[in-house]
Amino acid sequence: MMRCAVYRELLNADLDNELMSEESAEIRDHLTQCPHCSRAYDELAATSRLVQDCLVPYVAPDVLKARIRSALAASDTDAAPDTDELRRIIVPRQWLRVAAAGLVIAVASSVTTFGAVRERSGSRTVRDEILTSHVRSLMPGHLTDVASTNQHNVKPWFNGRVDLSPPVPGLDSAGFVLDGGRLDYVAGRTVAAVVYLRRQHVVNVFSWPEAGGDAEVSVVITQGFHLASWRSDGVAFWAVSDLNAFELSQFVMLFQHGGPEAKQ
Amino acid sequence: MTPARSELSAEFREISILREVQGMSYAQISTVAGVPIGRVMSRFSRARKRLASILGTSQGAS
Numbered sequence: 001m002m003r004c005a006v007y008r009e010l011l012n013a014d015l016d017n018e019l020m021s022e023e024s025a026e027i028r029d030h031l032t033q034c035p036h037c038s039r040a041y042d043e044l045a046a047t048s049r050l051v052q053d054c055l056v057p058y059v060a061p062d063v064l065k066a067r068i069r070s071a072l073a074a075s076d077t078d079a080a081p082d083t084d085e086l087r088r089i090i091v092p093r094q095w096l097r098v099a100a101a102g103l104v105i106a107v108a109s110s111v112t113t114f115g116a117v118r119e120r121s122g123s124r125t126v127r128d129e130i131l132t133s134h135v136r137s138l139m140p141g142h143l144t145d146v147a148s149t150n151q152h153n154v155k156p157w158f159n160g161r162v163d164l165s166p167p168v169p170g171l172d173s174a175g176f177v178l179d180g181g182r183l184d185y186v187a188g189r190t191v192a193a194v195v196y197l198r199r200q201h202v203v204n205v206f207s208w209p210e211a212g213g214d215a216e217v218s219v220v221i222t223q224g225f226h227l228a229s230w231r232s233d234g235v236a237f238w239a240v241s242d243l244n245a246f247e248l249s250q251f252v253m254l255f256q257h258g259g260p261e262a263k264q
Numbered sequence: 265m266t267p268a269r270s271e272l273s274a275e276f277r278e279i280s281i282l283r284e285v286q287g288m289s290y291a292q293i294s295t296v297a298g299v300p301i302g303r304v305m306s307r308f309s310r311a312r313k314r315l316a317s318i319l320g321t322s323q324g325a326s
Contacts, residue, residue: 009309012305012308012309012312016283016289016290016308018289018290042322043316043322044312044316046316046321047312047315047316047319048284048312050321051280051284051285051315052284052285053318089273098307103301171310194278221284221285221287222287223286223287224286225287257292
C-alpha cells in the first residue's frame with residue numbers, strides 16, 4: 001500500500017520523538033489499523049531497546065578529553081582532523097559483540113517493555129521535566145528537604161505536603177542508601193521525590209497519583225541519564241539516575257518489591 | 265554470526281552510538297557528525313534495519 005511506504009519512512013523518526021505531534025498522531029492512528037506497519041514499528045523499538053540496554057554510556061576520562069581537545073586545537077592550525085583516529089578512540093571496535101553478549105537478557109526485558117515505550121512516547125514533556133528536576137536536584141543544596149537515612153523519618157515528612165504517601169523502602173542492604181526526600185514540581189503539580197544514593201550516584205524517585213491501570217516498567221535514555229517509569233495502584237513513578245540501565249533496573253525491581261527483605 | 269554481519273559500517277556505528285547511547289536528537293547528531301539532518305534520518309533508518317537483522321529483532325517483515 002502506497003501510504004504504508006510513506007509511513008515506514010517516518011517510523012524511526014516517530015520512535016525517536018522527532019516528529020511534530022500531528023504527524024505522530026497520524027502515524028499512531030495508522031499503526032492501530034495496519035498490523036504490518038505495527039510489527040515493523042515493534043521491531044524498530046525492540047532493536048533500539050536492545051542496543052540501549054546493551055551499551056553503557058562511558059564518560060571519557062579527563063586525560064582522554066584533554067588529548068582530544070589538544071588534537072582538535074592542533075587540527076585548527078594543521079589540516080583536517082584525523083577522523084579515523086578519533087573514531088577509533090570514541091567507538092570501541094568490539095561494541096557489537098558486547099551487544100550480542102547481552103542479547104539473551106535484553107531480549108526478555110525488551111519484549112516486555114517496548115509496548116509500553118510506544119504507548120507512552122507521548123509523555124515526552126513529562127520526561128523532559130523529570131530530567132530537568134533530576135539535574136536541578138544535583139546542584140548544591142537542592143537534593144533534599146528532609147535529609148535522613150531512616151525511612152521512618154522520610155515517609156511521614158510527606159504527610160500533608162503531597163496528596164499521596166510515597167513508598168520509601170529501605171534498600172541499604174542492596175547498596176542503595178536512602179538520602180532523604182523533597183518536594184518537586186512536575187507536570188503541573190507538586191510531587192514527592194525520594195532520594196537514594198548508590199556509590200556517588202543519585203537516584204531520584206518521583207511519584208504522584210495518576211489515573212489509569214498499572215503499566216510495566218519502561219526505561220529510556222536521554223542525555224546520558226536513564227529514566228525508568230511505571231504505574232502501579234494509581235501512582236505514577238519515575239526513577240532517574242546516571243546509573244547504567246542494569247543497575248537502575250535492579251533498583252526499580254527492589255523498590256517495587258519493597259526492598260530485599262520485605263515481607264509483603 | 266558471520267564476520268560480515270557482525271560489523272556495522274563506521275557511519276552506521278557513529279550514528280547509532282550518538283542516538284542510542286548518548287541520546288542525542290537528530291539535530292544534535294547533524295551538528296556532531298557534520299551531515300544534513302535529512303541524511304541523519306535516512307542513514308539512521310538504514311542503520312536500524314541493519315542492526316535488526318544483525319541482532320535478530322527483525323522477523324522478516326519488509
